[in-house]
Amino acid sequence: MTDTLPPGPRLPGMVQALATLAAPVAVFPRVARKYGVPFTLRLAPERRPIVAVSDPAHVREVFAGSPSVFHAGKGNELLRPILGDHSLLLQDGDEHARARRLLAPAFGRREIAGYRTLVEEVTAQQLDTWPRSGRVRAHVLLNQLTLEVILRVVFGVTDSARLDRIRPVVARAVDAGPVVMIGLGIPALHRVWPWSRELRDLEVLADFLRGEIAAARRDPALAVRRDLLALLVRASAEDAQGLTDAELHHQLVTLVAAGHETTATAMAWSMLELARHPAIQDRCVAEIAEGGELPYLEAVLKESLRLHPVVPMVMRELQEDTTLGGRTYPRGVTISPSIVLAHRDPAAYPSPREFDPGRFLGEVPSPTTWLPFGGGARRCIGASFALMEGEVILRQVLERYRLDPVGSGREWPRARNVTLYPWRRARLELSPR
Numbered sequence: 001m002t003d004t005l006p007p008g009p010r011l012p013g014m015v016q017a018l019a020t021l022a023a024p025v026a027v028f029p030r031v032a033r034k035y036g037v038p039f040t041l042r043l044a045p046e047r048r049p050i051v052a053v054s055d056p057a058h059v060r061e062v063f064a065g066s067p068s069v070f071h072a073g074k075g076n077e078l079l080r081p082i083l084g085d086h087s088l089l090l091q092d093g094d095e096h097a098r099a100r101r102l103l104a105p106a107f108g109r110r111e112i113a114g115y116r117t118l119v120e121e122v123t124a125q126q127l128d129t130w131p132r133s134g135r136v137r138a139h140v141l142l143n144q145l146t147l148e149v150i151l152r153v154v155f156g157v158t159d160s161a162r163l164d165r166i167r168p169v170v171a172r173a174v175d176a177g178p179v180v181m182i183g184l185g186i187p188a189l190h191r192v193w194p195w196s197r198e199l200r201d202l203e204v205l206a207d208f209l210r211g212e213i214a215a216a217r218r219d220p221a222l223a224v225r226r227d228l229l230a231l232l233v234r235a236s237a238e239d240a241q242g243l244t245d246a247e248l249h250h251q252l253v254t255l256v257a258a259g260h261e262t263t264a265t266a267m268a269w270s271m272l273e274l275a276r277h278p279a280i281q282d283r284c285v286a287e288i289a290e291g292g293e294l295p296y297l298e299a300v301l302k303e304s305l306r307l308h309p310v311v312p313m314v315m316r317e318l319q320e321d322t323t324l325g326g327r328t329y330p331r332g333v334t335i336s337p338s339i340v341l342a343h344r345d346p347a348a349y350p351s352p353r354e355f356d357p358g359r360f361l362g363e364v365p366s367p368t369t370w371l372p373f374g375g376g377a378r379r380c381i382g383a384s385f386a387l388m389e390g391e392v393i394l395r396q397v398l399e400r401y402r403l404d405p406v407g408s409g410r411e412w413p414r415a416r417n418v419t420l421y422p423w424r425r426a427r428l429e430l431s432p433r
């Protein structure tokens with residue numbers, strides 16, 4: 001056993017930070033080849049060590065580790081001014097476990113099945129607004145679509161005029177880039193645009209949410225409502241430790257923020273791959289035409305999330321000295337299961353750069369080699385929702401359109417906040433079927 005950290009690049013912290021944030025798909029495999037995995041990165045400004053792991057046994061140890069030792073909340077600190085102190089993404093330990101227990105009922109198997117009809121309706125309405133043919137930037141269209149889905153699923157459809165007023169505010173407020181987020185932590189900037197606008201948007205959003213929460217709490221029809229807010233208000237009323245209004249508020253913003261751009265990005269990558277692989281696209285279309293279950297389409301989604309993980313890595317900061325893979329890491333070190341490296345491991349995925357949905361046909365992916373939603377106690381709470389939504393969207397898109405690539409159809413991953421989206425926003429040629 002040793003307590004030294006694994007080797008890693010010696011470049012300045014700022015260079016390491018930029019490379020990790022902006023181009024993990026290009027940089028991580030290179031660093032892995034040079035230093036082996038695990039390797040240690042030191043990112044500016046703090047230069048606190050981050051150890052990337054990808055060996056399935058190490059990934060298992062991290063995800064199975066005690067949530068009181070492996071903290072995830074600190075890695076999301078930048079999001080605090082937008083999401084709020086009680087956000088699931090920022091909590092750790094008992095506080096996180098309690099919130100997770102209260103939110104979980106809204107993401108059960110039956111509840112997800114219950115949202116499906118609404119997702120189908122919203123998707124159909126949104127697709128009606130897409131051009132019938134021609135070039136599009138699918139990522140832009142999908143972002144609108146998934147925002148609409150999450151807003152309607154979270155708040156129900158009780159008052160669409162209210163939703164119309166709030167939609168642009170939500171889109172701006174929760175999609176803030178890193179410059180806006182960093183600036184929100186500096187009070188002197190609060191009176192200056194764009195931070196002044198962001199704060200105004202957050203205030204309008206807070207008013208809206210307070211109104212929706214109060215209305216749900218006194219709604220005589222609460223018991224029959226199927227939207228997520230209603231489920232959470234009901235679950236809270238039945239629980240002695242139920243969520244307070246402030247907690248509900250922060251969790252709702254979190255779900256809207258975490259739940260729409262991620263899904264839109266995953267769909268954009270899937271559509272790009274389908275456009276580039278006509279035979280795979282035809283097989284999906286044939287499966288859809290048969291009616292019934294869609295195992296191949298599901299495999300397409302899984303393979304797309306493997307080859308193009310929307311989130312490249314997850315982070316856990318050790319709260320005490322911890323032994324992992326035979327090496328002891330001191331408290332304060334961050335261990336980071338690298339989704340990019342795990343998904344490109346040739347031992348788990350022969351010819352890892354190829355798009356081959358057949359890998360997942362009839363296979364339940366292993367949580368240590370397929371981790372687009374992270375894992376363990378912090379695994380994405382919306383994973384089943386996202387997969388259901390993805391299936392609905394792809395099915396309806398393929399029922400209406402043939403997808404063709406523009407040029408080679410290859411696009412580089414581009415980093416925005418914590419996600420990697422197609423560089424040119426998924427340029428595609430649509431033609432009616």
Ligand code: HEM
Nearest residue numbers: 258259262263266310311314373374375378380381382386
């Ligand atoms: C394809 C779409 C999505 C991807 C790729 C994705 C990915 C992720 C990842 C990697 C994490 C971190 C997991 C970890 O640290 O182990 C996460 C957490 C989370 N996601 Fe998702 N997500 C998606 C969709 C959604 C949706 C639709 C929702 C909500 C409706 C959602 C809500 C959340 C929340 C609340 C967390 C924090 C969980 C916690 O800390 O306990 N996500 N997601």
